[in-house]
Amino acid sequence: MKLPTSPLQLVSHYFQRGYFPLNAQEAEALAAYCTRRQIKRRQLLLQTGEICRHVYFVVAGCLRLYAVDTGGKAHNLQFAVENEWLSDLASFYAEQPSGVFIEALESTSVLQISHDDLLDLFVRFHKFDRNFRILIERQYLQLQDRLLQSISTPAEARYRAFLAQYPHWAARLPNTQIAAYLGITPEFLSKIRRDQASAHRRQP
C-alpha cells in the first residue's frame, strides 16, 4: 500500500482507518476546507478570551490544550500529536470566548477547518456528522477514564496507566507537561520515575 504523502491524503487516510471511509466527493469537499498552517514552538493558537475559530488536525508536531487556575497553575487537559484532533469545542461551537489555551509544544504543522466550513460539511454529507460523532465519543470515553483515575487512583498508578495508554505521548513530552497532565508536581513525577526504575532493577 502506498502511504499518503500530502496532508489532505492524511486526513482521508485517517478516516479510512477506524471510521467510515470518505468517498471521492467527501474527501474533495474536506480537502477544499482544510488550510495548512505552521506554528512555532511555544506559539499560542488560542488564548483565554479569544474565540476558538478552528478545529485542528496535527500533521506533524505536538499541541496541548491547557487551563490556568486562579493560583496561576497550568493544567493540561489534552495533547494532540500526528493524526490527532484538537480544539476548544466549548468556544468553537458556541462562538464564545474561550477559557483555555492551545499551545504548540514543538514546531507544529496543522490542517485547520473553520467553524462555518465544518458546519457546511455536516450539512452536505451525513458521513461527517457520523465520523465526528464517533471521534467525540472516543474522546469522551478517554476523558471518563481519566476522570475516574483522577478521583480514585494514586499518582503512581495514574502515571503507569498514562504510559500504557499513551506511549506515543509519553515518549516525546517533557516531564513538566506530563506532570501538569497528571495533576502532580514535576518533582513528584521524577520521584515516581526513580522509584519505578529502582523497583524494576530489583526484579530478578
Add this chain to the structure above:
Amino acid sequence: MKLPTSPLQLVSHYFQRGYFPLNAQEAEALAAYCTRRQIKRRQLLLQTGEICRHVYFVVAGCLRLYAVDTGGKAHNLQFAVENEWLSDLASFYAEQPSGVFIEALESTSVLQISHDDLLDLFVRFHKFDRNFRILIERQYLQLQDRLLQSISTPAEARYRAFLAQYPHWAARLPNTQIAAYLGITPEFLSKIRRDQASAHRRQP
C-alpha cells in the same frame, strides 16, 4: 403550547429543544425502537462484566453510573434524571463487558434503545447522527469541566460549582451520592455544608 404526555412525545420534544427537531418520519422511527421499562429503587441496569445493550432516556426518576475502585469505594461518574440520557458507551459500542455499574437511585422509568436499533437509526437518518453528535459533544464539555475542577479546585469550590451547574441533581440526591461524585467523604461534605450555611448566616 400543549405539553407532551406520552414518553415517545417526550423524546421528540427533547430533540425539539436545543437540537435539530425530528420530522414525522424520524419521530416515528425513533418511537418504534423505544421500549418502556420500569426499574425499582436500588435495582441495577448494568453490572461490571455485563455488556451494556442499551442507551437509556430517563422519563421519571434518577439513574447513576458508577465505578468501584480496587479498595471497594464507589465513584459516581454520571447522574441522569428526567430528560437526560445514560449508557456505558464504552461497553455499548464495542459490545464488550462493562467496567461500571448503572443503578436506579429512585423508582425510575426509562425508554431504552438497543445497540442494533440505534445503529439502524444512524444509518437511515442523518438527523440522529447529528443530534447524538451534539449530545455527546455537550457531555464531553461537561466532563472536561469536571476533570479540570477535580485536578485544580478545592472540594468546597467543587461543591459550589456542582450546586450552580446541576441544581436539579443537587436538590434530589442524597449526601452520600453527591460526595461519591465530588470524590470526598460524606462527612467532609456535611462539614462543607455546615461551613457554607454558617458563612451565609454571618452575612449582613
